[in-house]
Amino acid sequence: MPEHPPIRLADFIEENMEQILQAWEDFARTIEPPALTMDDAALRDHARQMLHAFASDLATAQTALQQAEKSKGLAARGHRDTAAETHAEARLQSGYTVVQLVSEYRALRSSVLTLWSAVRTGVATDMADVTRFNEAVDQAVAESVARYEQMVKQSQNMFLAILGHDLRNPLGTVVSGSSFIMQAVDIPPKYVLAANRIFNSSQRMSRLIADLIDFTRTHLGPGIPVKVRQANLARVCRTVVDELRTSHPEQIVAMTAPEHLDAIFDEGRIAQVLSNLVGNAIQYGTHDAPVTVRMVADDRLVTLTVNNHGPVVPADRIPALFDPMVRMATDSPDTLVERTSLGLGLFIARQIVQAHDGRIEVVSDAQEGTTFTVTLPRQPETFLAPRPAPGRGGYAEEALARISPAG
Structure with a gap:
């Protein structure tokens, strides 16, 4: 039997492209479901691009450092989308799962190596070529999975954003209708009581939807919108504390603040921060100890602290408190009914504080209780600077347009 001439894997891929x-x-x-948006020509085009990329990589010299980086999925890349990323987007639109996406690369790897093994010559370059090929495939898998995950998250956030926005109109009707019934004087008291409960429940739903919209804004766009002006920060905080005292008469909320404190900030957003922090302190603190709010300032910074006494937050849990969907731990059964939030309050508070060029921190121990500290500049140097959205346009832009403040 005649012996095949030596052939490198890169050349083999190019010369046997159609068979592969x-x-x-x-x-x-x-694979089920079958591709919904790709015909045979498009399918082959994607695979052809990736195979050309593999062959080009095999034919390019690389250093030991480059090889190590590639083995970790950290190979250098250009500014344009790779063939693997483009393929991942198309597969997501076709309904493929990430498992099915990865299985395609496994099949592509098997197709190349099985066909090449039939003609391999046993020369010293064989093992090196196989290693380089596997590294290239692994890099493509990493790129595809990363893009797939990014697109899934973007689609999920878009869905949540549009859902939250579109729920506001029917909820507004419920609020208006229940408010109208509550003001009636010619209906039995039991109906007024029912309307009052509907109104209060609708208000809670409205806050949940507002948190959901703020959460999706941080993931789809440049962050939570903030509109600043010079105002009396002490007055805003005092108003929030008074409102919480009214809604929680069972809890003592003590506040220490100057009568007047000028600063540049978004009144509504800072009120939202304080409402989240004090509400959190009331929910997780003990009713026999006051929630304490203190505000101090110098010419440059404002420091706002909210303290409560209750279960100590373990040190290993403190870094995760500001993550979305995380709630503080408590052993008190009295608070179980009140846990109707999405666990976004502290996450949103941190986003707002950071939008004001500030920071928020927390410490917790048995003696001093749990204290949240917000530090804000009285005159932020960088504010509302244009920041690119993490999304890639399309869905993200559509969602942002629908959940804009004017919407």
Whole structure:
């Protein structure tokens, strides 16, 4: 039997492209659901681009450092989307799962190596070529999975944003209708009581929806919108504390603050921060100890602290308190009914504080209780600077347009 001439894997891929593509296409047709948006030509085009990229990589010299980086999925890349990223987007739109996406690369790897093994010559370059090929495939898998995950998260956030926005109109009707019934004087008291309960429940739903919209804004766009002006920060905080005292008469809320404190800030957003922090302190603190709010300032900074006494937050849990969907731990059964939040309050508070060029910190121990400290500049140097959205346009821009403050 005649001996095949030596051939490098890069050359083999280029010379046997159609045979490799056919083997991969046969496998792709076995995956359910079948591709909804890609015909055979498009499927082959994606695979052809990736195979050309693999062959080009094999033919390019690399250093030991470059090889180590590639093995970790950290290879250098250009500014344009890679073929693997483009393929991931198309597969997501076709309804493929990430498991099915990865299985395609496994099939592509198998197709190349199985066909090449039939003609391999056993020269010293074989093992090096196989290693380089596997590294290139692994890099493509990493790029595809990363893009797939990014697109899934973007789609989920877009759905939540539009859902939250579209719920506001019917909820507004419920609030208006229940408020109208509450003011009636010619209906039985039991109906007024029912309307009052509907109104209060609708108000809680409205706050949940507002938190949901703020959360999706931080993921789809440049962050929570903030409109600043010079105002009396002490007055805003005092108003929030008075409102919480009214809604929680069972809890003592003590406040120490100057009568007047000028600063540049967004009144509504800072009120939202304080409402979240004090509400959190009331919910997780003990009713026999006061919640204490203190505000001090110098010419440059404002420091606002909110303290409560209750279960100590373990040190290992403190870094995660500001993550979304996280609630503080408590052993008190009295607070279980009140836990109707999404666990976004502290996350949103941190986003607002950071938008004001400030910071928020927390310490917790058995002696002093749990204290949240917000530090804000009285005159932020950088404010509302344009920041690119993490999304790639399209869905993200549509969602942001629908949940804009004017909407």
